[in-house]
Amino acid sequence: MITNIARGVQAFTSNAFLVEGERTVLVDTGSNFDAVGRIRERDAELDAVVLTHTHHDHVGNLQSVEDAFGVETWGFDTDQPGVDNAIADEETVRLGDHAYTALHTPGHKNDHLCFYSSAASVLFAGDLIFQNGSFGRTDLEEGDRRRLVESIDRVRDTVDEHLAEMHVGHGPSVTTDPYQDVELAGRAARMG
Secondary structure (H helix, E strand, O other), X not given: OEEEOOOOOOOOOOXXXXXXXXEOEEXXXXXXXXXXXXXXXXXXXXXXXXXXXXXXXXXXXXXXXXXXXXXXXXXOOOOOOOOOEEOOOOOEEEEEOEEEEEEEOOOXXXXXXXXXXXXXXXXXXXXXXXXXXXXXXXXXXXXXXXXXHHHHHHHHHHOOOOOXXXXXXXXXXXXXXXXXXXXXXXXXXXXX
């Protein structure tokens, strides 16, 4: 089961997805809300935190979540504050009941990862791709439009057109033809 524990939060935050199952994982912690309380409301025993990237809106609650649940954090770059363990490009990571492939997808930030499970038909897209073909900002430090386009293309070539769910860093998850949103993002990013 995948739940956005940041849903309904009015403060500036990213989405934060609690993936429950064999290995219960929080994908991004969000910021400026009580993530610990929302996890406890679900009676979830957290096993780990996995990060799409380390912008503050995605990791603001990291320390409180680690302290409350005694978990470690996994991300692409252990040189980033709060990242205890590295996830390599194309490494397999268990989120809930499924194995996901980690895809290093820079362009928005150098340490950006997406996570894709063909068995579950789910993509965690972080801030690379959003609903309706929107895509991550490239005007921040480490932003690079050319690399962003390459990363979107890589995701498009990895997922298939039957992708069922795309969980994104901001805004609603996409459960109606998310592959189309991936394709649209690639086209839109080339034009911008």
